[in-house]
Amino acid sequence: MIRLLRWLLLPISLLYGLAVWLRNVLYDTGIWSSKSYPVRSIVIGNLAVGGSGKTPMTECLIRWFDGEYKIATLSRGYGRKTTGFRDVHINDDAVSTGDEPLQFKRKFPHLTVAVCEDRxxxxxxxLEDHDLILLDDAFQHRKVSASCNILLFEYASLLxxxxxxxxxNFRDLLPQAKRADVIVITKIPKDISAQQRTQITKKLRKHSKAPIYFASIAYGAPKALSKQSNSAINSSVNLYDKQVLLVTGIANPAPLLDYVQQEAKYVESIALPDHHLFTxxxxxxxxxxxxALAAKEDTVLVTTEKDAQRLSLHSLPNIPCYYIPITFVFDQEEQIHQDVINTLAR
Structure with a gap:
């Protein structure tokens, strides 16, 4: 029913696509201006809505450049109830900052993490106190011209x-891939063939000359959550003999669910909308x-690191809560790292 309803809305999609095309033309022709700044900056973005892996890509950039540059991350702070510019602190909550910026701050407490809807x-x-600014989810925010644009596509979205x-699910048009300096195809399956890689590359080559890389997801050991700050404590758990209640509020929980089902004895899932504020x-x-699960056997609650920022552990007394961290595994990490360095040096 939902699928049919979405197709019935195709005329609205055509109008939306026309409006997006016109907006990009106004920027491409200089009628609307993009502003450059005297500081290195990297945009991490996508063309579709949600689920492409902007957060692990941003964390990867932090690991690459931390120590070499004084880094700040700048996000809109999606889902927050505050407005304007705000520094993010470890003891903030997702209602004030958004979940992803809070995750960055708790994971990298020495970094400046900020939110502002106006980039x-x-x-x-x-810019005055930093020499590299990472702009999370800012590919469509064309008022700012960045030093480097990294464009992500979830593998399944291109099929x-x-x-x-x-x-x-696209909020921007595929020809806008021309603005990318680096393209990353994320969440590729383990059994992807050379032919499938070639097909995707050809599809994107019609619009962009940027180097194209492929990345899969690596899941880490589940980490226990502290009730003090929802951050990880030095404790993990093996799921092989556990029942798992998997609670997610992300755009596409299917890959994580598949992974946990392979690891755990039994899994029951509660899937909520992306960035959902728990009620x-x-x-x-x-x-x-x-x-109901714990009455039978040993059970733990498992969630994502992003959801952990919004989950109130005080509302879940006596329930052991864990999150599963994720990272990207690139097929050519040294080369993509060097491509980003070269782009920043231009």
Missing amino acids: RTGMEIL RPIIPLPTG KADYERIQSAYA
Whole structure:
């Protein structure tokens, strides 16, 4: 039914696509201006909505360049209830900052992490004290011209028709891949063939000359969560003899669910919308599901690192909670790292 409804909205997708095309033309022709800043900057973005891996890509860049540059991350702070520029602190909550910026701060507490819906304002505040600014989810924020644009595509999204919202999942048009300096195809399956890589490369080569890289997801050992700050404590768990209540609020939980099902004895899943702010009813549902499972065998709650920023552990007393960290594994990490360095040096 939902799929049929989305196709019925195709005329709206055509109008949306026209509006996006016109907006890009205004920027491409200089009628609307993009502003450059005297500081190195990297945009991490995508053309579709959610699920492409911007957060692990940003963390990868932090690991590559931390120590070489004084880094700040700048995000819109999706889902926060505050407005304007805001520095993110470890003891903040996702309602004030958004979940992904809070994850960055708790994982890299020595970095400056900021949120601001107007990236120009954010850049102007941060540029004097930093020499590399990572702009999370800013590919469509064309008011700012960055030193390097990294464009991500989830592998599965390129196997489906490229259709704008609301019928499809694309918020921008595929020809805008021409603005990318580096393209990364994420979440590739382990059994991807050379022919499939070639097909995807040919599809993108029609629009972009940027180098194209492939990355898979690596899942880490589940880490226990501290009730003090929702950050990891020095404790992990093996899932092979456990029942798992998997709680997610991300765009595409299917890969994580597949992974946990392979690792655990039994899995029950509660999947909520991306960036979902947990309600009293949600916590009651989680507690009820956990109690039903725990009555039979040893059970743990498992979530994502991003969801952990929004989950109130005080609302889940006596429930052992863990998150599974993820990282990207590139097919040519040294080469993509060097490509980014070369782009920043231009």
